[in-house]
Amino acid sequence: MRRNQATLTDAEKQDFVEAVLALKRRGRYDRFVRTHQEFVMGDTDDGPRVAHRGPSFLPWHRRFLLDFEEELRGIDDAVELPYWDWTVDQDPEAAPWTEDFLGGTGRAADGQVTTGPFARGGGRWRISVRVDSRDFLRRSLGAGGVRLPTRAELDSVLALSSYDQSPWHSRADGFRNQLEGWRGVNLHNRVHQWVDGHMATGASPNDPVFWLHHCFIDKLWADWQRLHPGSGYLPRRPTRDVVSLEEPMRPWGDVTPADMLDHTRFYAYDTDEEEGEGAGAETETGAEGDPGA
Amino acid sequence: MDGHHAVRHAAHPNRRRMLIGSGLALAGLAAATPLALAALPENGPAGRAAPDGPMRFDEVYRGRRIQGWTEPVAHHGPGGGEHHRSGGHGHDRHGGGARVLVDGRDLHLMRNADGSWISVVNHYQTYDDLRALARGAVDALDGAALIPLA
Numbered sequence A: 001m002r003r004n005q006a007t008l009t010d011a012e013k014q015d016f017v018e019a020v021l022a023l024k025r026r027g028r029y030d031r032f033v034r035t036h037q038e039f040v041m042g043d044t045d046d047g048p049r050v051a052h053r054g055p056s057f058l059p060w061h062r063r064f065l066l067d068f069e070e071e072l073r074g075i076d077d078a079v080e081l082p083y084w085d086w087t088v089d090q091d092p093e094a095a096p097w098t099e100d101f102l103g104g105t106g107r108a109a110d111g112q113v114t115t116g117p118f119a120r121g122g123g124r125w126r127i128s129v130r131v132d133s134r135d136f137l138r139r140s141l142g143a144g145g146v147r148l149p150t151r152a153e154l155d156s157v158l159a160l161s162s163y164d165q166s167p168w169h170s171r172a173d174g175f176r177n178q179l180e181g182w183r184g185v186n187l188h189n190r191v192h193q194w195v196d197g198h199m200a201t202g203a204s205p206n207d208p209v210f211w212l213h214h215c216f217i218d219k220l221w222a223d224w225q226r227l228h229p230g231s232g233y234l235p236r237r238p239t240r241d242v243v244s245l246e247e248p249m250r251p252w253g254d255v256t257p258a259d260m261l262d263h264t265r266f267y268a269y270d271t272d273e274e275e276g277e278g279a280g281a282e283t284e285t286g287a288e289g290d291p292g293a
Numbered sequence B: 001m002d003g004h005h006a007v008r009h010a011a012h013p014n015r016r017r018m019l020i021g022s023g024l025a026l027a028g029l030a031a032a033t034p035l036a037l038a039a040l041p042e043n044g045p046a047g048r049a050a051p052d053g054p055m056r057f058d059e060v061y062r063g064r065r066i067q068g069w070t071e072p073v074a075h076h077g078p079g080g081g082e083h084h085r086s087g088g089h090g091h092d093r094h095g096g097g098a099r100v101l102v103d104g105r106d107l108h109l110m111r112n113a114d115g116s117w118i119s120v121v122n123h124y125q126t127y128d129d130l131r132a133l134a135r136g137a138v139d140a141l142d143g144a145a146l147i148p149l150a
């Protein structure tokens, strides 16, 4: 069960942190950073795009998170990814930014995170996949006057009924692009900017909050599906430069957006049942799983 | 217009850091650059690019040399020099014919469909203006050197 980070017990936070640190120590964490960075740089509006700025933004990150979660569970099978609802937990001094969890914002002089398990000084979190010379984790929560999105802003995006639209890139209308943030109120991109430091770069998974942020984005996709049972992933047919419903996504090659539509095949969210009432679990799954719906 | 409220952020980089960090920013630098915004003339109308037109700037910003230019666009034109490898599909330039150097080193950048840019150090923030992108990168680098992408 993937749960809201605000509801984790101290022990659960610690288990999550320890599993992440163990992945880092074993050299498996940085592969995720590198993969992400390569896709960030390779996905373009005027060429092929898979992980970002196109319709497969959501299924790609769903699969990417599953891979990561699987690695965590190889270390501690009780661990699941928590999500950070940034419309509620907006205090840079409170969870997830506490000493026992992700640590706080960076210090003024150089943005260096100096508290919590991922501080450079603790010797357990050295940034190795990077574009500049600094090897310490950086953040400047809320720097430059960036505000986290509000629930009302989020609801305005969840209300959009079409999943994505031509031209299927950063200028497209529809739910995917407004959630991603290239247009409209800007949700996902803005949260990256709010955290700042590594989260503002292509190597954003260097900051473990990446996973909590994207877990919430992933949950919002599930929430949107529930709100719009008649809408589904688009495009359904092969379309230049983007991944249509039944086409495989790089880097896996054997995973399609269609495989990723129903998150309940892989995990549940703590809100699934309450929100599922009314729609009925079966109807839901049917609607999302059927490309013709 | 939408999506560009981010640009405001660009114009007001972390002020704390700007003040406190400027010593640091200068510390590791080649000594040649005079303090602060050396009196290099601004090139062109505020460095703003016409959508696909050529544009060029070369200035010292916060003690670092930033250079940028756009080439008349052949979108997938030949090489960006020592540019990185991309997502594994052989696409080797994304700047729409633009390059930015910080102290002589390539800053990976990408052009958005609306003509704005992002760079690898500010990848979720769009800039309408290549010079603003370069300055934003200097702010984000805070004195650190770019290293070639692995």
Ligand SMILES: [Cu+2]
Residues within 6 Å of the ligand: A036, A051, A052, A061
């Ligand atoms: Cu991403």
Ligand SMILES: [Cu+2]
Residues within 6 Å of the ligand: A188, A192, A204, A214
């Ligand atoms: Cu992201």
